Amino acid sequence: DVKVTQSSRYLVKRTGEKVFLECVQDMDHENMFWYRQDPGLGLRLIYFSYDVKMKEKGDIPEGYSVSREKKERFSLILESASTNQTSMYLCASSIVGSWGTEAFFGQGTRLTVV
Amino acid sequence: AQKVTQAQTEISVVEKEDVTLDCVYETRDTTYYLFWYKQPPSGELVFLIRRNSFDEQNEISGRYSWNFQKSTSSFNFTITASQVVDSAVYFCALSERATGGSYIPTFGRGTSLIVHP
Numbered sequence: 001d002v003k004v005t006q007s008s009r010y011l012v013k014r015t016g017e018k019v020f021l022e023c024v025q026d027m028d029h030e031n032m033f034w035y036r037q038d039p040g041l042g043l044r045l046i047y048f049s050y051d052v053k054m055k056e057k058g059d060i061p062e063g064y065s066v067s068r069e070k071k072e073r074f075s076l077i078l079e080s081a082s083t084n085q086t087s088m089y090l091c092a093s094s095i096v097g098s099w100g101t102e103a104f105f106g107q108g109t110r111l112t113v114v
Numbered sequence: 115a116q117k118v119t120q121a122q123t124e125i126s127v128v129e130k131e132d133v134t135l136d137c138v139y140e141t142r143d144t145t146y147y148l149f150w151y152k153q154p155p156s157g158e159l160v161f162l163i164r165r166n167s168f169d170e171q172n173e174i175s176g177r178y179s180w181n182f183q184k185s186t187s188s189f190n191f192t193i194t195a196s197q198v199v200d201s202a203v204y205f206c207a208l209s210e211r212a213t214g215g216s217y218i219p220t221f222g223r224g225t226s227l228i229v230h231p
Binding site: 030031033035040041042043044045048050056058088090092094096101102103104105106107108 | 120123149151156157158159161164205212213215216217218219220221222223224
Protein backbone atom coordinates (compact mmCIF):
# COMPACT_ATOMS: atom_id res chain seq x y z
CA ASP A 1 0.00 0.00 0.00
CA VAL A 2 1.08 3.54 -0.72
CA LYS A 3 1.97 5.36 2.41
CA VAL A 4 2.11 9.12 2.76
CA THR A 5 3.10 10.15 6.25
CA GLN A 6 2.90 13.61 7.72
CA SER A 7 5.12 14.22 10.73
CA SER A 8 2.46 15.67 13.01
CA ARG A 9 -1.27 15.27 13.35
CA TYR A 10 -1.71 18.41 15.45
CA LEU A 11 0.54 21.44 15.89
CA VAL A 12 0.17 24.61 17.91
CA LYS A 13 2.58 27.42 17.09
CA ARG A 14 2.93 31.06 18.04
CA THR A 15 2.63 33.98 15.67
CA GLY A 16 5.96 34.77 14.06
CA GLU A 17 7.45 31.30 14.54
CA LYS A 18 9.06 29.45 11.66
CA VAL A 19 7.10 26.25 11.12
CA PHE A 20 8.10 23.10 9.26
CA LEU A 21 5.57 20.56 8.09
CA GLU A 22 7.16 17.35 6.91
CA CYS A 23 5.81 14.76 4.50
CA VAL A 24 7.33 11.45 3.45
CA GLN A 25 6.08 8.96 0.85
CA ASP A 26 7.34 5.45 0.33
CA MET A 27 6.23 4.68 -3.24
CA ASP A 28 8.93 6.44 -5.24
CA HIS A 29 6.39 8.95 -6.60
CA GLU A 30 7.73 11.85 -8.64
CA ASN A 31 4.97 14.29 -7.76
CA MET A 32 4.30 15.67 -4.33
CA PHE A 33 1.76 18.29 -3.31
CA TRP A 34 0.82 20.49 -0.40
CA TYR A 35 -2.81 21.51 -0.05
CA ARG A 36 -4.57 23.58 2.50
CA GLN A 37 -8.15 22.68 3.52
CA ASP A 38 -10.52 25.23 5.02
CA PRO A 39 -14.26 24.88 5.67
CA GLY A 40 -16.29 25.88 2.64
CA LEU A 41 -13.20 26.35 0.48
CA GLY A 42 -12.23 22.75 -0.22
CA LEU A 43 -8.60 21.91 -0.95
CA ARG A 44 -6.41 24.62 -2.36
CA LEU A 45 -2.99 23.91 -3.82
CA ILE A 46 -0.09 25.70 -2.14
CA TYR A 47 2.91 24.18 -3.96
CA PHE A 48 3.77 21.09 -5.89
CA SER A 49 6.99 19.40 -6.92
CA TYR A 50 7.50 17.06 -9.86
CA ASP A 51 11.11 16.18 -9.13
CA VAL A 52 13.88 16.67 -6.58
CA LYS A 53 14.70 20.35 -6.15
CA MET A 54 11.89 21.30 -8.54
CA LYS A 55 8.91 23.24 -7.29
CA GLU A 56 5.99 25.11 -8.75
CA LYS A 57 3.62 27.56 -7.12
CA GLY A 58 0.03 26.56 -6.73
CA ASP A 59 -2.97 28.80 -6.21
CA ILE A 60 -2.07 30.21 -2.78
CA PRO A 61 1.74 30.21 -2.30
CA GLU A 62 1.97 33.50 -0.42
CA GLY A 63 3.49 33.08 3.03
CA TYR A 64 4.78 29.59 2.26
CA SER A 65 7.88 27.98 0.82
CA VAL A 66 8.81 24.37 0.17
CA SER A 67 11.85 22.16 0.04
CA ARG A 68 12.45 18.89 -1.76
CA GLU A 69 15.98 17.67 -1.29
CA LYS A 70 15.10 13.98 -1.57
CA LYS A 71 12.52 12.31 -3.73
CA GLU A 72 10.57 10.86 -0.84
CA ARG A 73 10.38 14.01 1.30
CA PHE A 74 8.54 17.28 0.72
CA SER A 75 8.57 19.99 3.37
CA LEU A 76 6.26 22.95 3.72
CA ILE A 77 7.71 25.96 5.50
CA LEU A 78 5.86 28.85 7.05
CA GLU A 79 8.57 31.48 7.38
CA SER A 80 6.66 33.57 9.93
CA ALA A 81 3.43 31.94 11.00
CA SER A 82 0.33 34.08 11.17
CA THR A 83 -3.11 33.37 12.58
CA ASN A 84 -4.64 33.27 9.10
CA GLN A 85 -2.50 30.21 8.41
CA THR A 86 -4.44 28.23 10.98
CA SER A 87 -5.77 25.38 8.87
CA MET A 88 -5.61 21.71 7.94
CA TYR A 89 -2.61 20.92 5.73
CA LEU A 90 -2.67 17.90 3.46
CA CYS A 91 0.28 16.34 1.70
CA ALA A 92 -0.16 14.09 -1.32
CA SER A 93 1.91 12.23 -3.88
CA SER A 94 1.37 10.70 -7.30
CA ILE A 95 3.38 9.28 -10.16
CA VAL A 96 4.08 11.14 -13.39
CA GLY A 97 2.22 9.40 -16.14
CA SER A 98 0.15 10.01 -19.22
CA TRP A 99 -2.78 8.40 -17.48
CA GLY A 100 -3.11 11.03 -14.79
CA THR A 101 -3.05 8.76 -11.80
CA GLU A 102 -4.73 9.56 -8.56
CA ALA A 103 -3.06 11.36 -5.69
CA PHE A 104 -2.51 9.56 -2.39
CA PHE A 105 -2.96 11.64 0.73
CA GLY A 106 -1.46 11.74 4.19
CA GLN A 107 -3.60 11.97 7.30
CA GLY A 108 -3.29 15.74 7.50
CA THR A 109 -1.75 18.18 9.96
CA ARG A 110 -4.06 20.50 11.81
CA LEU A 111 -2.06 23.63 12.52
CA THR A 112 -3.20 26.26 14.97
CA VAL A 113 -1.33 29.55 15.12
CA VAL A 114 -1.97 31.53 18.30
CA ALA B 115 -14.48 30.97 -11.86
CA GLN B 116 -14.11 27.61 -10.24
CA LYS B 117 -12.79 24.79 -12.36
CA VAL B 118 -14.70 22.25 -10.31
CA THR B 119 -18.09 23.14 -8.93
CA GLN B 120 -19.90 21.09 -6.36
CA ALA B 121 -23.06 23.07 -5.89
CA GLN B 122 -24.34 20.99 -2.99
CA THR B 123 -22.66 22.07 0.22
CA GLU B 124 -24.46 19.60 2.44
CA ILE B 125 -26.91 16.77 1.84
CA SER B 126 -28.85 15.04 4.57
CA VAL B 127 -30.63 11.73 3.92
CA VAL B 128 -32.10 8.87 5.85
CA GLU B 129 -30.47 5.47 5.64
CA LYS B 130 -31.43 3.42 2.55
CA GLU B 131 -32.23 6.48 0.47
CA ASP B 132 -30.40 6.96 -2.84
CA VAL B 133 -28.33 10.13 -3.11
CA THR B 134 -26.56 11.82 -6.04
CA LEU B 135 -23.64 14.18 -5.61
CA ASP B 136 -23.19 16.63 -8.46
CA CYS B 137 -19.93 17.77 -10.01
CA VAL B 138 -19.48 20.17 -12.91
CA TYR B 139 -16.03 20.96 -14.29
CA GLU B 140 -14.45 23.41 -16.67
CA THR B 141 -11.40 22.82 -18.85
CA ARG B 142 -10.06 23.63 -22.30
CA ASP B 143 -7.85 20.56 -22.43
CA THR B 144 -8.87 17.59 -24.53
CA THR B 145 -7.06 15.18 -22.23
CA TYR B 146 -7.94 15.39 -18.57
CA TYR B 147 -8.92 13.20 -15.66
CA LEU B 148 -11.73 13.29 -13.17
CA PHE B 149 -11.75 11.82 -9.68
CA TRP B 150 -13.94 11.36 -6.67
CA TYR B 151 -12.49 11.20 -3.16
CA LYS B 152 -14.11 10.48 0.18
CA GLN B 153 -13.00 12.16 3.40
CA PRO B 154 -14.44 10.43 6.46
CA PRO B 155 -14.36 12.09 9.89
CA SER B 156 -10.86 10.66 10.47
CA GLY B 157 -9.64 13.18 7.89
CA GLU B 158 -7.65 11.15 5.35
CA LEU B 159 -8.84 11.47 1.75
CA VAL B 160 -9.60 8.14 0.14
CA PHE B 161 -9.56 7.73 -3.63
CA LEU B 162 -12.80 6.29 -5.06
CA ILE B 163 -12.66 6.48 -8.84
CA ARG B 164 -10.78 7.94 -11.82
CA ARG B 165 -12.14 8.65 -15.31
CA ASN B 166 -10.21 9.96 -18.31
CA SER B 167 -11.71 12.35 -20.82
CA PHE B 168 -11.91 9.70 -23.53
CA ASP B 169 -13.89 7.23 -21.51
CA GLU B 170 -17.51 8.21 -21.01
CA GLN B 171 -18.56 4.75 -20.00
CA ASN B 172 -20.47 4.90 -16.76
CA GLU B 173 -19.41 2.65 -13.94
CA ILE B 174 -21.06 0.78 -11.13
CA SER B 175 -19.18 -0.59 -8.18
CA GLY B 176 -21.39 -2.12 -5.55
CA ARG B 177 -23.63 0.64 -4.21
CA TYR B 178 -21.60 3.35 -5.99
CA SER B 179 -22.11 4.51 -9.55
CA TRP B 180 -20.69 7.33 -11.62
CA ASN B 181 -22.19 9.19 -14.57
CA PHE B 182 -19.69 11.04 -16.78
CA GLN B 183 -21.16 13.29 -19.49
CA LYS B 184 -18.77 15.41 -21.54
CA SER B 185 -21.63 17.21 -23.24
CA THR B 186 -22.63 18.79 -19.94
CA SER B 187 -19.15 18.69 -18.32
CA SER B 188 -20.53 16.70 -15.44
CA PHE B 189 -19.27 13.78 -13.42
CA ASN B 190 -21.94 12.84 -10.91
CA PHE B 191 -21.72 10.24 -8.18
CA THR B 192 -24.65 8.20 -6.89
CA ILE B 193 -24.83 6.12 -3.73
CA THR B 194 -27.63 3.60 -3.75
CA ALA B 195 -29.23 2.51 -0.48
CA SER B 196 -27.10 4.85 1.60
CA GLN B 197 -25.66 3.73 4.93
CA VAL B 198 -24.51 5.62 7.99
CA VAL B 199 -20.91 4.71 7.13
CA ASP B 200 -21.28 6.74 3.92
CA SER B 201 -21.36 9.91 6.00
CA ALA B 202 -18.33 11.90 4.89
CA VAL B 203 -17.23 14.83 2.79
CA TYR B 204 -16.95 13.93 -0.89
CA PHE B 205 -14.64 15.80 -3.24
CA CYS B 206 -14.68 15.88 -6.99
CA ALA B 207 -11.35 16.72 -8.66
CA LEU B 208 -10.10 17.57 -12.14
CA SER B 209 -6.52 16.84 -13.26
CA GLU B 210 -5.03 18.82 -16.12
CA ARG B 211 -1.53 18.60 -17.56
CA ALA B 212 1.00 20.97 -16.05
CA THR B 213 4.74 21.45 -15.73
CA GLY B 214 6.98 18.43 -16.18
CA GLY B 215 4.21 16.31 -17.64
CA SER B 216 2.46 16.05 -14.34
CA TYR B 217 -1.28 16.16 -13.86
CA ILE B 218 -2.29 18.46 -11.06
CA PRO B 219 -5.58 17.84 -9.27
CA THR B 220 -7.89 20.78 -8.68
CA PHE B 221 -10.58 20.05 -6.12
CA GLY B 222 -14.12 21.22 -5.69
CA ARG B 223 -15.26 22.59 -2.36
CA GLY B 224 -16.75 19.31 -1.30
CA THR B 225 -20.20 18.02 -0.43
CA SER B 226 -20.86 16.94 3.13
CA LEU B 227 -23.13 13.90 3.16
CA ILE B 228 -24.93 13.06 6.38
CA VAL B 229 -26.78 9.77 6.53
CA HIS B 230 -29.16 9.45 9.45
CA PRO B 231 -30.09 6.03 10.84
